Amino acid sequence: xxxxxxxxxxxxxxxxxxxxxxxxILGHSPGALWRSAFREDRFFLxxxxxxxxxxGLAVVCFRFAIDWSRLYFLGxxxxxxxxxxxxxxxxxGLVIAALVxxxxxxxxxxxxxxxxxxxxxxxxxxxxxxxxxxxxxxALAIGSGHSLGPEDPSLQIGACLASLLGRRMRLSRDRMxxxxxxxxxxxxxxxxxxxxxxxxxxxxEVIGRWSAGILGSVxxxxxxxxxxxRWFLGSEPLFRVPAVELKNPTELIAYAAxxxxxxxxxxxxxxxxxxxxxxxxxxxxxxxxxxxxIAGLLIGVIAxxxxxxxxxxxxxxxxxxxxxQFTWEFLAILAGAKILATVLSFVSGTPGxxxxxxxxxxxxxxxxxxxxxxxxxxxxxxSVGTYALVGMGVLFAGFLRAPMTSVFMVLEVSGNYxxxxxxxxxxxxxxxxxxxxxxxxxxxxxxxxxxxxxxSMEEQREEDILRVEDAMQRPDGPILDGEKxxxxxxxxxxxxxxxxxxxxLSPSGWNSVSKENLGKLAAEGKGAMTLASLLPVQQVPYLxxxxxxxxxxxxxxxxxxxxxxxxxxxRKLEGVVSQRGVLERYREFGET
Amino acid sequence: xxxxxxxxxxxxxxxxxxxxxxxxxxxxxxxxxxxSRGLADLNAKHYDAAVTExxxxxxxxxxxxxxxxxxxxxLIGLDHTGEAFAYLLNLWDREPDNGLVNLELARIMARRGQxxxxxxxxxxxxxxxxxxxxxxxxxxxxxxxxxxxxxAKRQRDAQAELMAxxxxxxxxxxxxxxxxxxxxxxxxxxxxxxxxxxxxxVDDHNAAxxxxxxxxxxxxxxxxxxxxxxxxxxRVNVNDTESAQRLEIxxxxxxxxxxxxxxxxxxxxxxxxxxxxxxxxxxxxxPLPSRDTFGTTGSAPSLKDEWIGLKPQITDAGLRRKxxxxxxxxxxxxxxxxxxxxxxxxxxGPDLALLLIAKLHEGS
Numbered sequence: 036x037x038x039x040x041x042x043x044x045x046x047x048x049x050x051x052x053x054x055x056x057x058x059x060i061l062g063h064s065p066g067a068l069w070r071s072a073f074r075e076d077r078f079f080l081x082x083x084x085x086x087x088x089x090x091g092l093a094v095v096c097f098r099f100a101i102d103w104s105r106l107y108f109l110g111x112x113x114x115x116x117x118x119x120x121x122x123x124x125x126x127x128g129l130v131i132a133a134l135v136x137x138x139x140x141x142x143x144x145x146x147x148x149x150x151x152x153x154x155x156x157x158x159x160x161x162x163x164x165x166x167x168x169x170x171x172x173x174a175l176a177i178g179s180g181h182s183l184g185p186e187d188p189s190l191q192i193g194a195c196l197a198s199l200l201g202r203r204m205r206l207s208r209d210r211m212x213x214x215x216x217x218x219x220x221x222x223x224x225x226x227x228x229x230x231x232x233x234x235x236x237x238x239x240e241v242i243g244r245w246s247a248g249i250l251g252s253v254x255x256x257x258x259x260x261x262x263x264x265r266w267f268l269g270s271e272p273l274f275r276v277p278a279v280e281l282k283n284p285t286e287l288i289a290y291a292a293x294x295x296x297x298x299x300x301x302x303x304x305x306x307x308x309x310x311x312x313x314x315x316x317x318x319x320x321x322x323x324x325x326x327x328x329i330a331g332l333l334i335g336v337i338a339x340x341x342x343x344x345x346x347x348x349x350x351x352x353x354x355x356x357x358x359x360q361f362t363w364e365f366l367a368i369l370a371g372a373k374i375l376a377t378v379l380s381f382v383s384g385t386p387g388x389x390x391x392x393x394x395x396x397x398x399x400x401x402x403x404x405x406x407x408x409x410x411x412x413x414x415x416x417x418s419v420g421t422y423a424l425v426g427m428g429v430l431f432a433g434f435l436r437a438p439m440t441s442v443f444m445v446l447e448v449s450g451n452y453x454x455x456x457x458x459x460x461x462x463x464x465x466x467x468x469x470x471x472x473x474x475x476x477x478x479x480x481x482x483x484x485x486x487x488x489x490x491s492m493e494e495q496r497e498e499d500i501l502r503v504e505d506a507m508q509r510p511d512g513p514i515l516d517g518e519k520x521x522x523x524x525x526x527x528x529x530x531x532x533x534x535x536x537x538x539x540l541s542p543s544g545w546n547s548v549s550k551e552n553l554g555k556l557a558a559e560g561k562g563a564m565t566l567a568s569l570l571p572v573q574q575v576p577y578l579x580x581x582x583x584x585x586x587x588x589x590x591x592x593x594x595x596x597x598x599x600x601x602x603x604x605x606r607k608l609e610g611v612v613s614q615r616g617v618l619e620r621y622r623e624f625g626e627t
Numbered sequence: 628x629x630x631x632x633x634x635x636x637x638x639x640x641x642x643x644x645x646x647x648x649x650x651x652x653x654x655x656x657x658x659x660x661x662x663s664r665g666l667a668d669l670n671a672k673h674y675d676a677a678v679t680e681x682x683x684x685x686x687x688x689x690x691x692x693x694x695x696x697x698x699x700x701x702l703i704g705l706d707h708t709g710e711a712f713a714y715l716l717n718l719w720d721r722e723p724d725n726g727l728v729n730l731e732l733a734r735i736m737a738r739r740g741q742x743x744x745x746x747x748x749x750x751x752x753x754x755x756x757x758x759x760x761x762x763x764x765x766x767x768x769x770x771x772x773x774x775x776x777x778x779a780k781r782q783r784d785a786q787a788e789l790m791a792x793x794x795x796x797x798x799x800x801x802x803x804x805x806x807x808x809x810x811x812x813x814x815x816x817x818x819x820x821x822x823x824x825x826x827x828x829v830d831d832h833n834a835a836x837x838x839x840x841x842x843x844x845x846x847x848x849x850x851x852x853x854x855x856x857x858x859x860x861x862r863v864n865v866n867d868t869e870s871a872q873r874l875e876i877x878x879x880x881x882x883x884x885x886x887x888x889x890x891x892x893x894x895x896x897x898x899x900x901x902x903x904x905x906x907x908x909x910x911x912x913x914p915l916p917s918r919d920t921f922g923t924t925g926s927a928p929s930l931k932d933e934w935i936g937l938k939p940q941i942t943d944a945g946l947r948r949k950x951x952x953x954x955x956x957x958x959x960x961x962x963x964x965x966x967x968x969x970x971x972x973x974x975x976g977p978d979l980a981l982l983l984i985a986k987l988h989e990g991s
Contacts, residue, residue: 092636092643099650111657112682157945205628267647271690277713358713420713529737616693 038261072527076248079210083217083252083389086200087259090193090221094260094266097170097192097226101185104178105347120180120338125181131385132173132327139168144384146191148482150219151241151489159198159211166195170443172386176327180346180374184336184391186226193222193260213249220253221260227390229262230257232444239437239476243490252511274354277420286415291403291455292462293422294429301469304374304393305477311382313484319323330383334376344369345376348391353427354396359418363406371558372398388475393429393434396429400424421457424449428458433465438474441466454545503587504580506620507610512536515609517546517567524566525557535595537575538566543605545575546596580609584620587612641970658687662694669697674704692718699731708735726755728837730768746772750811770805777812785813793822800826800833807839811846819843823856841870848987853880872982876947879980885957886988896946899953901985903941903978906960907934913971930963961985 036070063484108123109115131468142165144618153161173188216237222385224233234250234257242249315326337345344352356366356537377392405422407413424445431441444520445458477482479491512533515524517540536553538546548570556569577591577598591614601607665680677755681698692803694716702711716726733748749772757765769792774787789809791862795804809823823840826833840858857874881887885898910931940949941956963984968974974982 082632085636088636089639092639096646102650102654106657111683112661112679113686114679160630200632265641269690279714355710359709449989535973548853608909 040183041275048509050423052126053262069623070332078204079206079213079252080255082200082204082206082214084259086193086197086218087221087224088263089196090189090256090334091225091260091263092223093166093170093192093196093613094189094222095264097174097189098268100170100285101178101348104174105611106178108179109346113339115343115346117339120343121332121335124180124334124346125328126331126384127175127181128326128328128331128383129324131175132324133173134168134175134217134325135327135384135386139164141165141169142172142482143384144386145183145187145381145388146194146386147187147192147204147240147478147529148485148489150194150215150489151478151482152487153194153198153215154212155489155614156487158194158208159190159201159214161195161198161215163195163199163232164439166192167198169195170384173388176380176385176387177347179331180333180334180338181327181380181385181387182347182373182392183343183380183389184348184385184394185388186223186390187245187388188386189222189226190219190388191222193218193220193256197221201467202588207245213242213252216249217252217256217489220472221256225260225264226431227444228261228270228443228445230254230261231447232440233257233260235443236437237442239440240435272448272450273350274357275447276424276451277357277418283415286417287457287460289404289408289417290411290422290425290461291417291464293401293426294461294610295431296395296404296434297400297426297467298465299462299470299472300370300396301430301465302395302472304378304430304434305473305480306470307374307378308381308477309480309484312481315382315384315534316484325387325471326383327380330379330385333379337376342369342372344394345373349373349395353395356398356402357423359402359406363403363410363419365440366403366406368397370396373399382471389435393430396434397430398423401429417457424454425457425461427467429461432462433469434477436466436478437468438462438466501584501624502580503578503582503584503599503612504609505624506617508612508616509578509612510596512610514539515548515566517541517570518565520563520565521553521557521569522562525553525562528553537596537608537611539600540567540569540574541607543601545577546570547575547594547596577605578612584617587617589618631804654687655877658684658691658694660684661687662697662708663843664699664919665694666696670703672704674701677701678705678707682991692721694949695725703735704831707863708738711735711880724751724755726752726757726761726764729755730764730771733768737775741962742869744785745775749775766796766802766853770809773809773813777809783814785809785820786815789813789815789818798825798829800830800836804833804835804839807843810844811843814848816843820847827977832863835967837863838870841873845877848983850987852882853877854881868937876983878981879977880983880987883977884984884987886955892947892950893943895953896943899946899956899975901942902960902981903934903938903956903972905939905981906963909967909978910934910976914971915966930959930966933959934963949972956991961988 082298091527092273104127108127109119141162146169148566149161149165154425169188169191173183173185177183177185194215195218197214198211200218201214205216219241220233220237223236224230225422227233232251237253238244238250239255242253318326334346352369355361356369361369364475373392373396377389378386381389390453402423404426405417406421408417408422409419427448428441428445433437436442441462444450446455476491479489482489502616513527513536514534515527515538517538531550534550536548536550538548540546546567547567561569575594575598577600578590580599581602587597591612596611596613598608599610599612601609631678661684664675665684668674668677668680678698678701680685681694681701684694685691685698693895695718699711699714699718710976712732712854715728715732715735719732722728729735729752733745733752735750737747738743752768753765753772755765768773769788773785773788773792774780776788783874789806793806793810795861796806803822805827807819807826810816810819810822820840820843823836823843826836827840830836837957841853841860844850844853844856854874854877856872857877860870861874864870876974882901883898884890885902890898935985937956937959939945940952946953948958961984962979963987964974964978967978973979
């Protein structure tokens, strides 16, 4: 990723339809324009703090709502009665379906894609009704035992609030576009109690690039959200993380195996969702009233069959798995059962997030691998808790396909950097396998199923880009020295047919001149003057071989040949690019 | 605009604060309710139910110290030491000088065979803060520490802890009895005898203390003292067969010792003749391997040869003629008993008595 310059001013000038609030800016001096931009930048940063505070407060309320919903649906105890297991998610499913169909149709799904859509399609506009719908329906779903999590809805609630504030503040269109990710970061950070992971996720999956213009706002809002959340709900992490250490380097093989298994399981999980979701959507419309209820009933059956842990977000059980409370066989069963329960919940259109189920499945899988490893390779010393922790990162990398976030998420949750090597090893295997078997990430597949074409952040990350060196050619004619006289230069040009010539200036810089112009100057009797003194003041811009090729497009229409020089010595010419060469290279690239 | 936003934020904040009070109060109430049930089940040793109830309590207050501690105790009751350990470590991080947490951690480490870690936690527990009314747990921690040190054969460390314990033990018979037994196992018979005597000052008919004191005196080689205590022990508890056997040996030692004070010459000669005969009998029942086994070199005669060579002289008349022979005869007897016991195992009856007499006169 590259740090992009702030193109705010350019965009304002180019879009042709400036926002009323900025209309006067266009008619004022550059100084006024700059002062205005500065004011908006500063205001945006302050607004980010407010967005973080509001999002944090909303997420706290969301947590209260989920817990109250759980109390009333599933009871106050740690052990659920069979009646509640069956009835709670079923009845809640009926209510949720009616609410979603009649009042909150945009509340479906996890919320990540909707936030991306706000950024790329709707100019940052997310109806506030979506937040209300998401709040109510997701709280009902998670509290009643549907296998979904609160993080993605929190992300969307944050984005909705940010969008509302942005509209009320009459921000420019470009600021409005960016405001949804700012709110998303705050919501996610507050829900996850992990600001770094939230910022990374939003950058990695929603925005897709490191932009100085947005990074500060995202960080500020995430921090504000977390501070508010901790004010009300305490600062304890989501899990009690056991002591983590890697004593034996050979254990990395076991972690690599965990990565491989996790990668395969991620593909199964993602494929199940992307296969079943369109089928459920294709069923007659009246069935949508019952799909969440049927999913809830089936989840209740899974719970009754011995896996009540799959109900709800399941953080308490992740905590228990980390402390070796379950046998490795049962952990493996729980991983499978949770996949089934989550697929049922999600494909039925029940609003809720996939972060928590992903972490749950990863923790159970990791615990199972760790337990089995202890059984078959007792000399390895890694605790089950360590494997569970690494497993969470593995599924995050394999299923959600956010490799950087997956690493930092584990570090942030565990607070232990000694786990970084196992996490990187396992996550890399999971990511590579998942990407190899399922080229399009789950979020992108879901977007396409919904008929939207949002930019794929993974494709952007992995995309081959053309560089100047790919279109660079040797100069046709001689390179003239600006210190030489016109006569000396004309002597060098006797045998060249090239019309456009590059002139190396001293101490640095380049210029260009046509052979015809040199002839005219010679005819005017200026043969004894140096080339540098005869050429126009405006120099030819130069490029470096590693520059993106699109940068060359800025210059090649104005200068027939643009010099490409070494970064170590600006007078050393590596080659030249021309408009024709650049376009040909793009054409070849498009054909491949 | 910013002012309006600030006002809205404050209003929202106040609203959530109100909700938060309701939320937390409800959760605290639910947590307490489940905790009370869990405590009742834990006290009744219904660990399974207690674990479920403490878990339910923790749903509402995950960081509550007492919930976690009691859950850990219930988990230990269920033998789920792995998870209990995780909870306890968490609690230890928060309060490293909590006596109960250190004690439970020490117990888990002891179960896992990690003696050094267990000793560390036991030491923490001994010197930790205990709430009023639970001071006895500090003593329990030290007793458990001594026990684990004894099991690990760290006798010196155990003796040091025992001395510290004994210094503050008072005259409680049951505790002094335990201390006495532990001193015995630590090989400090003198202090064991002191502990038993402390009990007997309070209760001179305490059968266990009498037997213990008899045993301690026996181990110290004070057979006359041992005889008195053991006789008293058997009088108080006629079913004490162990003391009876020990008394039998003690009396045998006292009777067979030719070097005891105030013994007449005829009696001494008779004891020497009897001991010599018993040693010969022992050699017959426990044939010793070849001399080289014992590292003897050259043409030194075997014990059997020595015994056969000396036998004609070891008679009442022979000893009267040459009183110095008694010492030579008994030296040979002691060597025979020592070597046969190392080859054929601990002897019984007269041979055991002779071995004890040998130990008694070692170096004299």
